[in-house]
Amino acid sequence: MSGVKNYLAFDFGASSGRAILGKLHEGKLELEEIHRFSNDPVEINGHYYWDTFRLFYEIKQGLIKYAQGNYGPLEGIGIDAWGVDFGLIGPSGELLGVPYHYRDSRTDGMMEEADKLMGRRRIFDESGISHEFFNTVNQLLAMIKQDSPALKYAKHLLFIPDLFDYFLTGEVGTEFCEATTSQLVNPVTRTWSDEILKNLGIPRGIFTDIQYPGTLRGRLLPSIQQETGLGAVPVYAVASHDTNSASAAVPAKGDSWAFLSSGTWSLLGIEVDKPVVNDTTYNYNYTNEGAVGGRYNLLKNIMGMWIIQQLRADWERRGEKYSFGELVKLAEGAQPFKAFINPDDPLFVPPVDMDKRIMQYCERTNQQVPKTKGEILRCAYESLALKYRQAIEGLEEITGKKIDTLHIVGGGCQNAMLNQMTANSTNRRVVTGPVEGTAIGNLLVQAMAAGEIKDIQELRSVVAASFPNEIYQPEEKEAWDKAYEAYKKVTI
Numbered sequence: 226m227s228g229v230k231n232y233l234a235f236d237f238g239a240s241s242g243r244a245i246l247g248k249l250h251e252g253k254l255e256l257e258e259i260h261r262f263s264n265d266p267v268e269i270n271g272h273y274y275w276d277t278f279r280l281f282y283e284i285k286q287g288l289i290k291y292a293q294g295n296y297g298p299l300e301g302i303g304i305d306a307w308g309v310d311f312g313l314i315g316p317s318g319e320l321l322g323v324p325y326h327y328r329d330s331r332t333d334g335m336m337e338e339a340d341k342l343m344g345r346r347r348i349f350d351e352s353g354i355s356h357e358f359f360n361t362v363n364q365l366l367a368m369i370k371q372d373s374p375a376l377k378y379a380k381h382l383l384f385i386p387d388l389f390d391y392f393l394t395g396e397v398g399t400e401f402c403e404a405t406t407s408q409l410v411n412p413v414t415r416t417w418s419d420e421i422l423k424n425l426g427i428p429r430g431i432f433t434d435i436q437y438p439g440t441l442r443g444r445l446l447p448s449i450q451q452e453t454g455l456g457a458v459p460v461y462a463v464a465s466h467d468t469n470s471a472s473a474a475v476p477a478k479g480d481s482w483a484f485l486s487s488g489t490w491s492l493l494g495i496e497v498d499k500p501v502v503n504d505t506t507y508n509y510n511y512t513n514e515g516a517v518g519g520r521y522n523l524l525k526n527i528m529g530m531w532i533i534q535q536l537r538a539d540w541e542r543r544g545e546k547y548s549f550g551e552l553v554k555l556a557e558g559a560q561p562f563k564a565f566i567n568p569d570d571p572l573f574v575p576p577v578d579m580d581k582r583i584m585q586y587c588e589r590t591n592q593q594v595p596k597t598k599g600e601i602l603r604c605a606y607e608s609l610a611l612k613y614r615q616a617i618e619g620l621e622e623i624t625g626k627k628i629d630t631l632h633i634v635g636g637g638c639q640n641a642m643l644n645q646m647t648a649n650s651t652n653r654r655v656v657t658g659p660v661e662g663t664a665i666g667n668l669l670v671q672a673m674a675a676g677e678i679k680d681i682q683e684l685r686s687v688v689a690a691s692f693p694n695e696i697y698q699p700e701e702k703e704a705w706d707k708a709y710e711a712y713k714k715v716t717i
Contacts, residue, residue, distance in 0.1 A: 234667035237306035244287030247668030260287035273326035292454035303463035308406030313379035327359035335363035353412035353513035361407035386465035394443030412500035439674035470666030476689035487637025491529035559599035567716035610646035634662030648697040658694035
């Protein structure tokens with residue numbers, strides 16, 4: 226590595242987006258957030274959409290701020306976002322309609338419809354992806370059932386990060402990690418599943434070539450250069466599904482570790498050379514998503530911090546405002562192991578009355594019902610830690626691989642109490658950090674594509690050298706083992 230190399234990551238979440246500058250110098254990465262903006266879904270006539278054009282406006286604002294900041298030459302741009310959602314491009318290159326939000330109700334009943342047309346197990350065997358109502362396959366099936374004119378006239382389907390790359394460069398392509406979230410990619414051939422497309426009646430011609438993370442997508446269009454004040458900067462297809470950017474930034478060595486990308490959702494998994502598609506994976510509802518280097522992430526999707534966030538929002542609506550730190554203190558003051566919930570129970574999907582839902586679950590399962598805020602929070606935190614243990618044991622059963630360390634990245638890794646609970650529950654060493662795992666993975670995949678970093682091992686060495694971590698050792702094994710047995714009885 227020679228001199229300072231600047232890369233720009235656009236990291237989109239479900240509620241906000243950011244432009245983060247990464248400065249790579251002598252094997253270390255420094256971060257600077259230069260632009261932040263909200264990402265607000267829009268409801269129109271009962272349907273939910275992404276405000277795609279405003280989001281692209283914000284991307285350009287981030288580029289303008291970079292140009293005005295006198296940071297020096299920009300070596301690359303990369304975009305990561307959520308999975309499954311897409312835009313359709315017409316014959317003249319225009320966007321046909323506004324992309325739908327994955328929580329839109331148009332997919333109601335589509336999983337059942339897909340099951341009739343092909344069968345749930347055949348779809349899983351052909352994709353390696355767990356069944357979720359919001360998967361791209363169900364969104365497209367809904368459009369077919371609705372006789373969508375946009376789908377009739379579409380030339381290309383582009384997932385959200387690929388769509389923004391197209392707006393910036395005029396070039397089309399589909400990034401591998403993002404493509405796998407669709408439930409339309411064959412895990413063996415690593416290309417679109419002709420069997421799924423044929424059985425469900427989805428047009429094959431709208432899908433573009435699949436490209437691996439680190440592919441040069443193109444360079445900024447002349448019009449974008451003129452508007453932003455930048456030159457012909459390269460735009461790279463990174464690991465554009467945010468989970469897989471985060472997993473690339475795990476500062477791990479060896480192969481006896483798992484990662485947890487902790488936020489509103491918790492995604493707990495391991496890297497595998499080949500997707501694992503078998504009875505156990507199917508029955509336990511694990512999923513195989515593409516990862517950096519052509520590998521796969523074998524994952525369990527867990528409700529995560531959603532329950533805590535909604536408890537906080539509920540109480541705020543009732544006039545009681547708490548910081549997340551204050552919620553932790555309330556939980557710490559409550560008696561441990563009084564009651565447990567399954568964080569993934571459908572009861573906890575709606576965003577309102579989360580405390581009442583927790584009480585309802587405990588009553589339904591004949592447990593002692595938590596009453597105080599501290600007891601409710603303690604129940605939620607402990608249950609989440611025990612769910613992580615269950616997910617790790619499932620990974621070990623599926624792969625036959627022993628996991629001795631859990632790396633936690635993302636915003637959730639800042640919760641020291643939950644980190645210690647997780648170490649105790651899993652009886653494994655927990656290593657936390659970096660907090661900005663997704664943006665870091667995005668930036669360093671760009672650097673790898675540009676030749677500044679040799680491979681994923683060196684990438685992870687840069688992360689380890691650049692960002693501090695904390696280590697939590699397991700404690701209170703007997704008490705947590707006993708709690709786990711009680712947890713399984715009321716959640717299985």
